[in-house]
Amino acid sequence: MGTSLLPFFxxxxxxxxxxxxxxxxxxxxxxxxxxxxxxCLFFGTVVMFDLRLLGWIMRSVPISEVVGRLxxxxxxxxxxxxxxxxxxFFAIPVRSYQNIFFRAKMILLVIAxxxxxxxxxxVYPKVIEWDAAGIPPKSARVAGAVSLVLWSCILxxxxxxxxxxxxxxxxxxxxxINFLTSCIPTEPAF
Amino acid sequence: xxxxxxxxxxxxxVALAGWASxxxxxxxxxxxxxxxxxxxxxxxxxxxxxxxxxxxVHVAVKNPNGMVENWAIEAGTPxxxxxxxxxxxxxxPGIEIxxxxxxxxxxSRRANGRDLTFADGRKLFLGxxxxxxxxxxxxxxxxx
Numbered sequence: 001m002g003t004s005l006l007p008f009f010x011x012x013x014x015x016x017x018x019x020x021x022x023x024x025x026x027x028x029x030x031x032x033x034x035x036x037x038x039x040c041l042f043f044g045t046v047v048m049f050d051l052r053l054l055g056w057i058m059r060s061v062p063i064s065e066v067v068g069r070l071x072x073x074x075x076x077x078x079x080x081x082x083x084x085x086x087x088x089f090f091a092i093p094v095r096s097y098q099n100i101f102f103r104a105k106m107i108l109l110v111i112a113x114x115x116x117x118x119x120x121x122x123v124y125p126k127v128i129e130w131d132a133a134g135i136p137p138k139s140a141r142v143a144g145a146v147s148l149v150l151w152s153c154i155l156x157x158x159x160x161x162x163x164x165x166x167x168x169x170x171x172x173x174x175x176x177i178n179f180l181t182s183c184i185p186t187e188p189a190f
Numbered sequence: 191x192x193x194x195x196x197x198x199x200x201x202x203x204v205a206l207a208g209w210a211s212x213x214x215x216x217x218x219x220x221x222x223x224x225x226x227x228x229x230x231x232x233x234x235x236x237x238x239x240x241x242x243x244x245x246x247v248h249v250a251v252k253n254p255n256g257m258v259e260n261w262a263i264e265a266g267t268p269x270x271x272x273x274x275x276x277x278x279x280x281x282x283p284g285i286e287i288x289x290x291x292x293x294x295x296x297x298s299r300r301a302n303g304r305d306l307t308f309a310d311g312r313k314l315f316l317g318x319x320x321x322x323x324x325x326x327x328x329x330x331x332x333x334x
Contacts, residue, residue: 021242023278025269028242056196091242135192162243163221170298 042077053144055135
């Protein structure tokens with residue numbers, strides 16, 4: 001399953017845009033920086049909201065107020081993160097695709113999205129009942145705690161992408177690692 | 191009660207971050223390369239990867255016993271290299287160089303590049319400053 005995507009990413013890696021980004025003098029560091037700045041915006045607002053959900057901060061502010069005020073910024077941050085992140089991936093498609101930390105990050109992103117969706121579909125509709133509560137009901141607190149843990153792990157995975165500990169050209173690696181990263185073990189390049 | 195818990199968590203988090211950063215310096219150097227394993231090669235460039243986030247110089251090095259080994263030397267970003275006097279064409283395949291650096295921790299033929307000396311004696315600094323790599327100025331080397 002994994003190997004069918006690899007040729008696609010290899011073709012992507014040979015495209016002039018990808019090479020241009022990969023070999024750029026300024027573009028790559030600028031995109032990287034934008035990714036980190038928007039991370040501050042996105043992750044920052046997410047943390048503030050999750051801490052409110054946990055009932056640890058801003059206890060006198062209604063939840064709906066916190067949501068209403070923070071959400072536009074969270075969405076804006078997320079959009080910029082996705083765009084800059086996609087560009088970073090696009091600059092080095094094959095290594096990113098085969099990077100175990102990148103894959104963990106993507107899986108965690110899906111789970112974090114699921115957590116958010118579950119919260120907004122199941123827990124938040126009843127917000128009127130506990131809007132003014134300093135400490136929200138358990139389901140809301142759990143959602144907030146899970147969100148905090150997941151997004152922290154996502155941030156951590158993202159940072160770890162830079163480290164080559166499980167990179168494909170570091171053979172021999174265990175069969176499990178090669179399977180998880182879709183690596184095709186060949187003679188080590190060096 | 192919750193305020194105290196929040197403060198305790200924050201202090202713990204900051205302490206953890208402080209400990210983590212002391213382990214790996216500000217950059218990936220200590221995580222991937224060994225400051226106690228300096229290497230020094232004379233070889234011929236086979237490939238120059240002028241890429242982000244780290245440029246790589248591939249060098250064919252002749253062993254004392256005659257075997258040729260392929261080494262990959264990590265350098266800074268294209269922007270950093272450019273500011274140190276490199277261009278994309280400075281390290282064309284076939285050029286003879288002497289390079290020194292620090293060997294990869296995993297024992298692979300990879301090193302974090304430090305100084306690069308051309309056949310005509312010109313010296314250039316390959317690494318990115320502030321990597322956590324030990325760097326002493328040698329005579330004739332580049333300042334910074």
